[in-house]
Amino acid sequence: MLNVLKRLENPKRPLLGPNVKALKFWGLLLPENIYMKYFYLLMHVLVTIFTATEYVDIWFIKYDLNLILNNLKITMLATMSVLKITTFLYWQQHWKDIIEYVTRADLAQRTTDDVEKNVLITKSTRYCRKITLFYWSLMYTTVVIVIFQPIFKYFLSRNYRENVKNGTDSYLQVVSSWVPWDKSTIPGYLIASAFQSYAAIYGGGWITSFDSNAMVIMVFFKAELELLKIDCSNMFGTETKPVSDEVALKRLKDCHRRHVELLKYSRLFDACLSPIMLLYMFVCSVMLCVTAYQITSETSAMQQFLTTEYLVFGIAQLFIYCWHSNDVYYASLQLSQGPYESLWWYRDVSHRKNLYILTAQFSRVVVFSAGPFTKLTVATFLSIIKGAYSYYTLLSKSQTK
Incomplete structure (x- = not known):
């Protein structure tokens, strides 16, 4: 992955090089x-059509x-992907x-001779590469x-394998979706799995x-502040x-x-991102609730591990947005201290x-939002986690009655 990132570097875009190439590669x-x-x-x-078949x-x-829970877990994430691309x-x-x-x-800013600024720019660039590598991975x-979950379950679960052979259980789909042919046959299942795998790969891209x-743009705003x-x-x-009055006025x-x-x-960035983040919070709340419920109700250790990884991904998605927006918020609050340090x-x-x-102008706070209702901060992230846990508790109790 590090070698891939190096090949994606662009001297004309020292900060956004790999990210812009990824946007072009996936057609955004x-x-x-x-x-x-x-x-x-x-x-x-x-x-987009495939996402509609998931709802069908x-x-x-x-x-x-x-x-239904397994379907919703994937479908809502796919819906978010479609909305992201549509708005983009x-x-x-x-x-x-x-x-x-x-x-x-x-x-x-990269043309400066200031040692402190060069250190900050280098640190920010390295951090952007690390967060990009982490998120892609x-x-x-x-x-x-x-994609490989059906194969894992078939070879690692003896009961499931026997149930499929005797016809009491059906093949586990890559992604739960409707197709206009019979998925219970081997040819129909393989064709459906191929289409589902394509959608999963492209949606992941x-x-x-x-x-x-x-996320890298958020890091840039913090560094620029x-x-x-x-x-x-x-x-x-x-x-x-000390510098002359003319130089001071120019600065x-x-x-x-x-x-x-x-x-x-x-503000333009927030206007493009805010509607997505509003729905993102709702989707993540439901997705985290569903995934947590599946972990506790699943009896297979391997299935629990696979579902846990999906839960980690869902939490990481929302947390990274809230964390970086929180950084920008506090950097903007500290900006007004700069003139007083001169x-x-x-x-x-x-x-x-x-x-x-x-x-007085620096007193304008820069913070990103999720619609007109809330700001993207760590406090908001904690509130969403608490809400998801409440939904999970309600769902668990309703199934035990």
Whole structure:
């Protein structure tokens, strides 16, 4: 995976190189070539149709709670993937503007000779690569488990294998979905499994490219706020090397411009992400509840392990978003300290007035939201976990009566 990331590096995009290439590979950033564009749109339509068949299958398994829960666990995640891609394609120009801004602002800061800023930029870039590698690994591990789960269960569970042979049990599907042919026969089951595996792989590619790109952009906003704070503290130079009034005014204007631009694109980013995160919270609550219930009700140790990994993936998805949004929030709160760390007391009244105006502008908090109802913070994540546990308790008690 590290070698793959190195090959995906782009000198023109030192921060978002691997993420942008992933977006292009999975067809979120549509190519200019008309034939390739329609090819990717066709792939998107096929996965969307497949997601609809997952809902259709609920009607045929409505009398079996375990099958319904297993279906919902995958279907709701697939629905989120479809909505992510649909909104990304619909707001494609907005996402391109955000990506170009991140690249432009990142390149502008990498030309600095400031040791402290260089350390921060290097640290942020390495962290982005680590979080991208971690998320990709977690996602594709989940996809592999989902695809090979029927094989694992068939060879590792003797009772299930015997039940399938004598006809008292059916083949476990890769993903619960409806198909217009008989899945109980070997040919029909294999064809359905192939289509389900394709949807799982492509849906996994959607999730990894979209989520990792959004997470790296959040890391960028935090780093940009911290870099802006450093520049504000150095606005008037040092006691041993003070700068002229002209240079100080130029630095102040640059800090103002950068903050205005940061606010503009952070709000645009939030506008593109917020509707997704609102539904994401609801879906994760249900998904975590269902998965936790399946772990406690499952008797097979292997099945419990596979379901636990899926639970870890679901928790990690939501936690990473809330954690990075929380970081951006606290970095924006600390930004106003930057001007006060400068040599403001060393300058005349006109500079102090300008600095006061700049500090007032810095009071605008940057934080990402989940719709109009709540902010993406660690506190929100804990509330969702508590809610999911409450749903799980209610579901468990209803089954024991």
